[in-house]
Amino acid sequence: MPVVFFGHGSPQNALGGNRYTDAWSAFGAQLRPRAVLMISAHWYVAGTRVTASARPRTNHDFVSFKGPVSSFEYPAPGEVALARRVRDLLAPVPVALDERWGYDHGAWNVLANLYPQADVPVIELSLDRTQPPRFHYELAARLAPLRDEGVLIVGSGNVIHNQEIGRNPWPDEPDGWERRFHEDLRRRLDNGDHAGLVAYEKLGPDAQLAIPTPDHYLPFLSILGLQRSDEKPAIVVDGEGTGIDGLGMLSVAMG
Ligand code: ZN
Numbered sequence: 001m002p003v004v005f006f007g008h009g010s011p012q013n014a015l016g017g018n019r020y021t022d023a024w025s026a027f028g029a030q031l032r033p034r035a036v037l038m039i040s041a042h043w044y045v046a047g048t049r050v051t052a053s054a055r056p057r058t059n060h061d062f063v064s065f066k067g068p069v070s071s072f073e074y075p076a077p078g079e080v081a082l083a084r085r086v087r088d089l090l091a092p093v094p095v096a097l098d099e100r101w102g103y104d105h106g107a108w109n110v111l112a113n114l115y116p117q118a119d120v121p122v123i124e125l126s127l128d129r130t131q132p133p134r135f136h137y138e139l140a141a142r143l144a145p146l147r148d149e150g151v152l153i154v155g156s157g158n159v160i161h162n163q164e165i166g167r168n169p170w171p172d173e174p175d176g177w178e179r180r181f182h183e184d185l186r187r188r189l190d191n192g193d194h195a196g197l198v199a200y201e202k203l204g205p206d207a208q209l210a211i212p213t214p215d216h217y218l219p220f221l222s223i224l225g226l227q228r229s230d231e232k233p234a235i236v237v238d239g240e241g242t243g244i245d246g247l248g249m250l251s252v253a254m255g
Contacts, residue, residue, distance in 0.1 A: 160248030
């Protein structure tokens with residue numbers, strides 16, 4: 001199985017109808033995994049946890065979106081045996097089997113386009129907010145055996161995610177930071193500069209504006225951690241958010 005990172009944007013993307021969701025749908029249509037392991041920006045907690053219920057609920061973990069997405073259901077089954085397998089692969093890092101967390105909107109807005117029938121089992125792995133970026137890059141690498149077992153490992157976040165600027169542009173916002181950071185990131189991705197991308201906090205002021213908090217960027221590092229040395233990144237879709245500043249919608253697959 002390849003590994004893939006999706007720039008997920010708004011919960012409204014669950015309903016499809018734009019060039020990003022069209023690209024996600026096309027990606028899902030040509031790939032039929034046995035299960036999906038989802039690493040989403042929106043499960044950002046103290047500790048490493050994995051969903052372990054047979055029927056995970058659909059979380060509506062946002063307040064600013066009304067209408068159909070506020071009652072959207074993604075009824076894919078979980079897979080407790082796979083959750084245990086993940087726990088074993090990540091040992092000795094302690095992994096809690098979590099029977100309460102369901103699919104958050106970073107998971108279901110992508111999955112609803114990849115597998116609209118919700119007939120592929122899904123488990124989610126949390127991001128540990130107490131750990132540095134390198135931890136997430138290295139931890140994900142230990143999930144590599146799952147790729148040979150038919151499990152599609154998915155990261156869901158946004159490589160540029162500055163909601164403050166997106167909603168209310170700053171008077172002193174420097175010109176061109178988003179374009180510069182995007183070009184720098186794409187160049188490092190093409191060159192396989194994982195060290196530079198992991199140490200993003202040292203990439204300067206443009207990176208600080210693009211990644212004001214780690215949550216939406218860390219799933220990208222998880223997918224980089226799973227990229228094999230003989231695999232080239234394949235862009236699924238790229239661009240800025242529809243009508244929103246401060247959002248990078250890069251989606252990229254490896255393998
Ligand atoms: Zn998000």
